[in-house]
Structure formats: C-alpha cells, structure tokens
Amino acid sequence: MSFRAAVITFPGSNCDRDMAVAIEQVSGSAPLRVWHGDAELPDRIDFIALPGGFSYGDYLRSGAMAANSPIMRSVKAAADRGVPVLGVCNGFQVLTEAGLLPGALMRNASQHFICRTVPLKVENAQSLFTSDYDVGETIHIPVAHHDGNYFADDEALDRIEGEGRVAFRYAENCNGSRRDIAGVLNAAGNVLGMMPHPERAIEPAHGGTDGRKLFEAAIKALA
C-alpha cells in the first residue's frame, strides 16, 4: 500500500517542494499537495507535513495567520485522530500557534538569521518519528530561521521534559532556545514540531543524510 502523505502549502511557504521531494524519495509515493484555503484534507491521509517558509509574510507573529487557515481545522481533527503531523521550521511555529504543541518560537537571541547545519542530540528515540535513531545519538541537520528561539514557562518545560516529549536538543544552542529544545512532541506523540530541516538531509548531495531516518521511521510506523 502506498504511503499517502499530504504537504500543506500556505501563501509564503517555501520548503513545501523540498518536503514533497523528500517524502517521495523516502516513501516512493508522491505526497498530495494541499492548499491552505482548502476546507478538508483528502481522504485516508497517513501523514501530514507543514513545511518551512514565511507563511503570510510572518505577519503579526510567525505562524499566527497560518494557524487560523481553513485547512488547519482539518489538520487539528486529523491530529486528534492520531494521524502523524510533522511541522518543520515555520510548520513548527504554526503548530505552536494552533495550540497543537506547547510553547512559542521567538526571535533568535542573537537577532540574526541562522542558516547552517547544526548538531542535534536525540532525546526521545521511541516516538514514531524518531524510533530509527538511538537515544543520545548526535545527528546533523540544517537550520535556517530567524524565529527559532523556543520558549515555554518553567512549569510547561518541566512537564514536557517529564513526559519525554523533547525529541531533539541542540548540541550547541544556536538560537537561545530554553533548555536547548529543538523539537517537541505532543502528549500523544503523533505531532512533532522542530526547527531543523530533516527534509534537507535526505541524500548525500545534500551534505548529509541524517534526516532520512525520521521519514523512514514514520513510514515504518504506519506499516
């Protein structure tokens, strides 16, 4: 059975094609491309990806407008049913603004846009997205963001950590994120938001392939 993924495109998304290509390379099936203005996702979706970019020009706050797009109601309903949802970069910002993940992404502490490959430490290797990694393993994944500084209050951070919901931490904190958090899971473990771009580390020509296992794990989890 083919892997039926959906990649959502918002006005201003710019990593949607990269995400679609990565999913097709790893799964062998081209994902469905879904426009933000659609009210419903296609039927029988196995995996939803919210790509990076600058949805709505980052108006108001990064991800704030996209979080209220018509399609997000359907994405929330799918997430509640347990469909895996991956938000990368702006997609992570959209998931926090939509209330599907805790916390918020603020301007990088340095005020600079960061675009480079960073080392990440795998914190949770049991989720459907991370089960092909080892706990404590260091992987290298590119980041490219201005607003990647993860914030949640102490109580929320303690809860997230206590529940094992930190998927990845920065081995070197590049943006000021609290407790070095680079990727967070929801309570049920089927929604992952992360600032680094696993879809940009799929084939050797990308300079690294450490992102590939994330998609492989998600595909395996479905099978």
Add this chain to the structure above:
Amino acid sequence: MKIRVLVSLKPGVLDPQGRAVHHALEGLGFESVEDVRIGRTVELDVADGTSDEALDEMCRKLLANTVIENYRIEKVG
C-alpha cells in the same frame, strides 16, 4: 468605535529586540536607560456595541500569543 490593543512581552520573557535597542540607546549616550521592552500596537475600528467579550476573544485567539505576551485593550473613542 476605535480600539487600541497594546501587546507586550510577559515579564521574564527575553526580548532580544529590546536588548539590542537598549544597547543602541546606550551607544547614543543615553546612559540612564535601565531596560527596553518592545511590543506592538493594534488599532481596530469596530462597530459600536462590540462587546468587551468579543474584543477579549480577538486578543486571545489571534492578536496576542498568551504563551509569551500580555495584552491591554483601550477604548480610544
């Protein structure tokens, strides 16, 4: 009815932009500045009779992110 919504970062939330501006003010010789916090003003023109509850809901649902921001609603006329 004109409404002004003032959105500010919660105390304790790091404001890198405010810090950079603080630094720039010091560079201009304004040494008395002790802290700078940057927020946002949203001006709304709403129908007369729009309820306080509706205005509050607008802030909570979109205009402010209550994870990191506080908001204040002012009626300006």
